[in-house]
Amino acid sequence: MQITFLGGCQAVGGSGIFVNAGESRILADYGIYMNRRNEPKFPLPPPEEVDAAFMTHAHLDHSGAFPKLYASDDFPLYLTPPTYDFINLLYDDMFRLQRFPFGKEEKRKTLKNSVPINYGENISLNHDCKVTFLNAGHIPGSYSLLIEAEGKRLLYTSDFNTIKTQLLEGANFGHLKLDALILESTYAHEIHPNRATTEKQFISTVNKTLQDGGTVLVPAFAVARSQEILCLLHKNLMDYPVTLDGMARGASRIMTQYPDYVRDYELLLKSLSSCHWVKDSRDRVNAIFSPGIIVSTAGMLQGGPIDHYVNLLAEEPNNAVLLVSFQVPGTPGRTLLETGQYPMGGKMSKVNSLVKYFNFSSHSDRTQLFNTIESLKHNSNPTVFLVHGEKTVCTTFREEVEEEFKLETFCPKNGEAFII
Numbered sequence: 001m002q003i004t005f006l007g008g009c010q011a012v013g014g015s016g017i018f019v020n021a022g023e024s025r026i027l028a029d030y031g032i033y034m035n036r037r038n039e040p041k042f043p044l045p046p047p048e049e050v051d052a053a054f055m056t057h058a059h060l061d062h063s064g065a066f067p068k069l070y071a072s073d074d075f076p077l078y079l080t081p082p083t084y085d086f087i088n089l090l091y092d093d094m095f096r097l098q099r100f101p102f103g104k105e106e107k108r109k110t111l112k113n114s115v116p117i118n119y120g121e122n123i124s125l126n127h128d129c130k131v132t133f134l135n136a137g138h139i140p141g142s143y144s145l146l147i148e149a150e151g152k153r154l155l156y157t158s159d160f161n162t163i164k165t166q167l168l169e170g171a172n173f174g175h176l177k178l179d180a181l182i183l184e185s186t187y188a189h190e191i192h193p194n195r196a197t198t199e200k201q202f203i204s205t206v207n208k209t210l211q212d213g214g215t216v217l218v219p220a221f222a223v224a225r226s227q228e229i230l231c232l233l234h235k236n237l238m239d240y241p242v243t244l245d246g247m248a249r250g251a252s253r254i255m256t257q258y259p260d261y262v263r264d265y266e267l268l269l270k271s272l273s274s275c276h277w278v279k280d281s282r283d284r285v286n287a288i289f290s291p292g293i294i295v296s297t298a299g300m301l302q303g304g305p306i307d308h309y310v311n312l313l314a315e316e317p318n319n320a321v322l323l324v325s326f327q328v329p330g331t332p333g334r335t336l337l338e339t340g341q342y343p344m345g346g347k348m349s350k351v352n353s354l355v356k357y358f359n360f361s362s363h364s365d366r367t368q369l370f371n372t373i374e375s376l377k378h379n380s381n382p383t384v385f386l387v388h389g390e391k392t393v394c395t396t397f398r399e400e401v402e403e404e405f406k407l408e409t410f411c412p413k414n415g416e417a418f419i420i
């Protein structure tokens, strides 16, 4: 089996992996990468014609570049039904925000080539390669990929989370026997705070703001994070109105159609039906002028109705802006967090309301990554490839994995190929 890394090496974004497995040529993920100037970049082109492609989840750093390939090619693209609906939504948003060398027609072709699969299922390619889809616990519909061919077993975790959240069951790979492991390393350098503690602190900050007569603004990603927060709010606060706005509404609507892809469907339904879905500008005004909570996209304060809310809420010290998503350097959210300033009316102004960050990460942290390798090590001694992490994070993690587990470990570069 030969693995060629096309993108997402020593960086976060633009994932792409090509595998020669038996007679089959497999592409796993093909995402976009945004550089600091906010220009889209793509993984290297697949080195050979693709027989079958796999989209592990809807996030654009894993899914966004597929339309580029479908401009001139046709091959089946295996994804879960929620992922299909999410990319249908997210691709349009991607085209709105940036110029791409592809558009609606390539999107249509991507969707047309899609083949729905579910967790636990497997498919056979050319009778000598088996591919199995495992819950990755990252966002609804996300999977990890187990490829078996030539007597070898390779797991590509993609983005995964092993802890149970409001929305999802955690991933568990402990039973697998592997020859190779492609592991995401996003948070290999960091231990996330205990989730229950974060939830408690978040709820108590929300409560205090509301009791003081303030409004709470929660900028959140459309897919998964918004619904995670709504579930948490529903379980803990009953007396104040919760308003939902932005693309999170479309993503929520999609999620209600897939009971099998969330941990507690009843909770999700109750959370979504008990909040106010913004229909027009009057709803937006109402949400601001009464104590309550507004959950809206975009999570990093870049685009969507969030700008309107920050502009109207930020001057009042009683209000709170609670960031619950990772803030990429250079985004207005990161600037707000680091400097307490936000562009209002065309100029950077001081935000008087409370600004606080809460870590609701959907990636495995350092401890989870070590535990995952340890559990796999009980059954086998896979070669480990670290991807989806900043360069220094990957290289440090590589030394630690080799030292701790005595496993051959690599931080591949884009374009590098390995035979296992």
Ligand SMILES: [Zn+2]
Residues within 6 Å of the ligand: 057, 059, 062, 138, 159
């Ligand atoms: Zn992701």
